[in-house]
Every structure is written in structure tokens, then in C-alpha cells.
Amino acid sequence: MNILILGPGAVGSLWATKFQLAGHHVSLWGRTSESELSLQLDDAPLTTYSNQSISSLQEADLILITVKAWQVESAIEPLLPHINADTIVMLMHNGMGTAEWLESKLSDNPIVIATTTHGAYKPTKQHVLHTGHGYTQVGGFNAKGAKCEFLQDVMNHALPSVNWNPNIHSALWTKLAINCAINPLTAIHQCKNGDLAAEQYSSLLEAITHELVEVMNKEAIVTDFDTLHRTIMQVVNATAANYSSMRQDVFHKRRTEIDFITGYLLQAAKKHQINTPENAKLYQCLKQIEQSWTEQ
The missing domain is CATH 3.40.50.720 (NAD(P)-binding Rossmann-like Domain)
Incomplete structure (x- = not known):
């Protein structure tokens, strides 16, 4: 070809x-x-x-x-x-x-x-x-x-x-959910993926996952909290030594993909009138970080 x-x-x-x-x-x-x-x-x-x-x-x-x-x-x-x-x-x-x-x-x-x-x-x-x-x-x-x-x-x-x-749409939503959970947190805290397994992130990751499940179900993606949370933590542990792409982008002061990851989730949530405060906080934090580079 x-x-x-x-x-x-x-x-x-x-x-x-x-x-x-x-x-x-x-x-x-x-x-x-x-x-x-x-x-x-x-x-x-x-x-x-x-x-x-x-x-x-x-x-x-x-x-x-x-x-x-x-x-x-x-x-x-x-x-x-x-x-x-x-x-x-x-x-x-x-x-x-x-x-x-x-x-x-x-x-x-x-x-x-x-x-x-x-x-x-x-x-x-x-x-x-x-x-x-x-x-x-x-x-x-x-x-x-x-x-x-x-x-x-x-x-x-x-x-x-x-x-x-x-059903690639379902696979993409699962990948998006994993990225929503891992990428913003590792970018904000400048840590490796595996660091998210620490107790300090436990309740926050659970809250993020609950919001993801609610939006995904409205998007006709069949999942539940236990399944998605287990999948996210499997990726956290399997890529423990890795830095996420968003963490790398923030480290090098490059524009991130937050608009197409968490931003996409928030658009879907708005469409279905679902409240997603934890994901919204992560999105705003990343946008503020990006904005701070242009203001220097």
C-alpha cells in the first residue's frame, strides 16, 4: 500500500x-x-x-x-x-x-x-x-x-x-475514561502514573470514576463503577514507571490535549445535564496552568 x-x-x-x-x-x-x-x-x-x-x-x-x-x-x-x-x-x-x-x-x-x-x-x-x-x-x-x-x-x-x-466507539470511551483519570492528576502533581496508587489519591479517583460511569452510561457505553475503576487501576499499576503524555506536556510547557480528553467528557456531561464537579476542577486547573505560560 x-x-x-x-x-x-x-x-x-x-x-x-x-x-x-x-x-x-x-x-x-x-x-x-x-x-x-x-x-x-x-x-x-x-x-x-x-x-x-x-x-x-x-x-x-x-x-x-x-x-x-x-x-x-x-x-x-x-x-x-x-x-x-x-x-x-x-x-x-x-x-x-x-x-x-x-x-x-x-x-x-x-x-x-x-x-x-x-x-x-x-x-x-x-x-x-x-x-x-x-x-x-x-x-x-x-x-x-x-x-x-x-x-x-x-x-x-x-x-x-x-x-x-x-464497536470502536466503546473502546475509545474506555480509553478516554482512563486518560481522564490518569493524565490530569499526573500533570498537575508532576508524578508518575504509579504514584496514583497512593492512598492520598484514592477517594478522588473514585469520585472521578463515578462521574465517568454516569456520563458513559448516558452515551450508551455499558460499564459500572467496579469494572471501570478496576480497569483504571490496572493501567496505573501496569504503567507505574511511566509519565503520562499530559504530564510531559506540562513539564515542557507545551499545550496539552485536555480539551479533547476531559473537555470532551464535560461536553458530553453538559449534553446529558450531568454534574461532574471533580472532572471540571481538573479541567480548570489544567487550563489555568496552560494560561500561566502565555502570561509570562
């Missing part, structure tokens, strides 16, 4: 190198205007890819968007006139809310959503490390996207394991 990676950060570079090793024709679309970019996966040889090639964009069978949620609009807007109506467009980022906008711009295209637990890190511009093996879930966002189940085999061959999930 002709595959274009929009946003060759850590996750985008991981998939780019894996797709290339699996025999696909891979091109990149990064922020730099250089015509070529080189990437090295772990100890593999350096490989060169075309960058910002209009012909590669026009010929793409699949565009994988791996920029952060708040970057999606500005990243893909200039590309829209060149995207073929048959090109599959896949979103892979934390948070929710961008697929609706994308569909309004590419109403004829198959739109697919993916969520992955693979870990990746770029110590340098060219070097990407596969820091943690995980799994990826993929599913269709619109009717045409729902017909793209063959992508499971394509992606599984490149970076296993990959499962096609006909």
Missing part, C-alpha cells in the same frame, strides 16, 4: 518504520519543509522517506494521522484539496472529538479510528525507540470506514497485535 504518515512524532515514526519493514511504500508529512526525512527504528538501519510530497499525498491509499488531537485541524487543512476521495483516513491520537470535524471535511472518504497501547520514544529527530509492546484496536467511524476491516491484517503484519473492533 501507499501509506502517508501525517505527524512523524514518536508514534507516527514507529508506524512508519514498521510499515516500511513490512514492504509498504511509506512517505511522511512533517512540519519541516525538507524533501526527505530519515528514521531509524531501534538498532535497524537508517531509512529515508520522502517528506511533504504532493504526489505521495495524492497517491496515498491510507493517510495515518498521528499528530495530537488539537493539531489535527491545522495539520490536515492544507492537504484537503489533494486527498483522493478513495483514500482511507485514519486517526490515531489520545482524546475524542476530531473525527466529527474530519468527516465534515472529507464526507466521501472512509474514516477509520485507531487506539494503541504501544509505547514509542524519540530521543533524537531521526531515532525512534519501541519502548513498550501493546495492542491496537481499529474500527470504522463512518459507513465507508466500517468496510475497511482488511486494515486489521495490513497493520497486524506490520506491528502486532491489531484487532478490528466494530
Whole structure:
């Protein structure tokens, strides 16, 4: 396949190198205007890819968007006139809310959503490390996207394991709930994920989870407090040594994805007239932190 990676950060570079090793024709679309970019996966040889090639964009069978949620609009807007109506467009980022906008711009295209637990890190511009093996879930966002189940085999061959999930909406909400519980707290307290297992966070995490369950049930996502709380704590313990992406963004004074994580939850809560005070406090705290950087 002709595959274009929009946003060759850590996750985008991981998939780019894996797709290339699996025999696909891979091109990149990064922020730099250089015509070529080189990437090295772990100890593999350096490989060169075309960058910002209009012909590669026009010929793409699949565009994988791996920029952060708040970057999606500005990243893909200039590309829209060149995207073929048959090109599959896949979103892979934390948070929710961008697929609706994308569909309004590419109403004829198959739109697919993916969520992955693979870990990746770029110590340098060219070097990407596969820091943690995980799994990826993929599913269709619109009717045409729902017909793209063959992508499971394509992606599984490149970076296993990959499962096609006909109910990807439910998987995304579960991922969103985990992020709502872990990311803001670790960002505010500048701590590792595992630190949230301490007693001082216990009642707060429970309150956050109760609010999440109420909203998810109204969104027709079947869950209960015990199930969701157990899932959240499993992730806290399984990723105990990790820093969340939001913690890293705050540490480096970068814009976070709070609007597409907790912000998305609050929008859904408002729609259903559900009171979510604990999540609202976390959201306001993160917005104040972000605002403080621009006021300096």
C-alpha cells in the first residue's frame, strides 16, 4: 500500500518504520519543509522517506494521522484539496472529538479510528525507540470506514497485535475514561502514573470514576463503577514507571490535549445535564496552568 504518515512524532515514526519493514511504500508529512526525512527504528538501519510530497499525498491509499488531537485541524487543512476521495483516513491520537470535524471535511472518504497501547520514544529527530509492546484496536467511524476491516491484517503484519473492533466507539470511551483519570492528576502533581496508587489519591479517583460511569452510561457505553475503576487501576499499576503524555506536556510547557480528553467528557456531561464537579476542577486547573505560560 501507499501509506502517508501525517505527524512523524514518536508514534507516527514507529508506524512508519514498521510499515516500511513490512514492504509498504511509506512517505511522511512533517512540519519541516525538507524533501526527505530519515528514521531509524531501534538498532535497524537508517531509512529515508520522502517528506511533504504532493504526489505521495495524492497517491496515498491510507493517510495515518498521528499528530495530537488539537493539531489535527491545522495539520490536515492544507492537504484537503489533494486527498483522493478513495483514500482511507485514519486517526490515531489520545482524546475524542476530531473525527466529527474530519468527516465534515472529507464526507466521501472512509474514516477509520485507531487506539494503541504501544509505547514509542524519540530521543533524537531521526531515532525512534519501541519502548513498550501493546495492542491496537481499529474500527470504522463512518459507513465507508466500517468496510475497511482488511486494515486489521495490513497493520497486524506490520506491528502486532491489531484487532478490528466494530464497536470502536466503546473502546475509545474506555480509553478516554482512563486518560481522564490518569493524565490530569499526573500533570498537575508532576508524578508518575504509579504514584496514583497512593492512598492520598484514592477517594478522588473514585469520585472521578463515578462521574465517568454516569456520563458513559448516558452515551450508551455499558460499564459500572467496579469494572471501570478496576480497569483504571490496572493501567496505573501496569504503567507505574511511566509519565503520562499530559504530564510531559506540562513539564515542557507545551499545550496539552485536555480539551479533547476531559473537555470532551464535560461536553458530553453538559449534553446529558450531568454534574461532574471533580472532572471540571481538573479541567480548570489544567487550563489555568496552560494560561500561566502565555502570561509570562
